[in-house]
Amino acid sequence: MESVPVRCPVCSRDHAYSTPAYPCPCGTPTAPPLLRDAPAVLVGHRSWNDVWVTVRCASCDRENQWPQPELCCPCGTVLRIPVRPVVTGPAPAAPVSPAHIPLPRTAAHPRPAFRPMTIRTGHDAVSAAGLYLTWLGFRDVGRPGAGPASGIDLRADGLIARVDSSTRPTTLRAVETLWLNALGASATGVFFSLAGYATDARARADGVELPLFVMDLTGAPRPVNSPADELVSTGA
Incomplete structure (x- = not known):
C-alpha cells in the first residue's frame, strides 16, 4: 500500500496517508498513484469533477473512475491528495460505476459495488x-x-x-x-x-x-x- 507524508497547512500536523485500494472488475486491487512531492490541496468547495480520478489497472490495463484521495485532519481540515494523471491509451475500456468500497478477498460473500447518493443536506x-x-x-x-x-x-x-x-x-x-x-x-x-x-x-x-x-x-x-x-x- 503506497503511503506519502502529508502536513496539514492549518494546524501543521504531520500525517502518513495510505491510499485505499479498490477492486478492479478483473479482481486486482487498484489504487490511485500518489504524487509524493506534490503538496496536499485544501478542500474548500467540491465540484463533481474534483471527486473522481482515473486509475489504470496494472493487470488488465482497464481504466476506471475511483474517488479522489482525501485526508480528514483531526482539526477539521479536509485535504485532497494529488495523484499522477493517467495518460490515456488507445481505445480504453469503458469505466465502471465509481465509488464502491474496497472489499477484502477474505469476505465470504463479496458484495456488489456500493452505489452512493450525492449529499446536499x-x-x-x-x-x-x-x-x-x-x-x-x-x-x-x-x-x-x-x-x-x-x-x-x-x-x-x-x-x-x-x-x-x-x-x-x-x-x-x-x-x-x-x-x-x-x-x-x-x-x-x-x-x-x-x-x-x-x-x-x-x-x-x-x-x-x-x-x-x-x-x-x-x-x-x-x-x-x-x-x-x-x-x-x-x-x-
Whole structure:
C-alpha cells in the first residue's frame, strides 16, 4: 500500500496517508498513484469533477473512475491528495460505476459495488449512511422516532448509528453517547461524520472498538479506524 507524508497547512500536523485500494472488475486491487512531492490541496468547495480520478489497472490495463484521495485532519481540515494523471491509451475500456468500497478477498460473500447518493443536506447524509449500512448487510435500516436528540439517527436489527453532518469535527461526547446507547441496547454502534473526528473522540472510539466512518459529498463512506475496517470486511 503506497503511503506519502502529508502536513496539514492549518494546524501543521504531520500525517502518513495510505491510499485505499479498490477492486478492479478483473479482481486486482487498484489504487490511485500518489504524487509524493506534490503538496496536499485544501478542500474548500467540491465540484463533481474534483471527486473522481482515473486509475489504470496494472493487470488488465482497464481504466476506471475511483474517488479522489482525501485526508480528514483531526482539526477539521479536509485535504485532497494529488495523484499522477493517467495518460490515456488507445481505445480504453469503458469505466465502471465509481465509488464502491474496497472489499477484502477474505469476505465470504463479496458484495456488489456500493452505489452512493450525492449529499446536499443533512437529510441526505442520513439517507446515504442508511444505504451504506444496508449494503453492509444490516436489515430494516430506518430512522427512529426520537430523532438525533437521542444520539441515534438510524436503527436496524442489532444496530444503532449516528450521522454528524455538521462542519466541525465530531466530539468526544457525541462518540461516547453513541457508544453508551449501543451498550445499553446490546447493539453494534456505527458513527458517520462529514467533518472527521476530534483527536480524543477518535482515541475513545478506538478504545471501545466503535466503528468510525467519514463521508464526503459524494456519499461514499470511508472507514477511518480498525473496527470500521473490520466491519467492511465482515459485513453485518
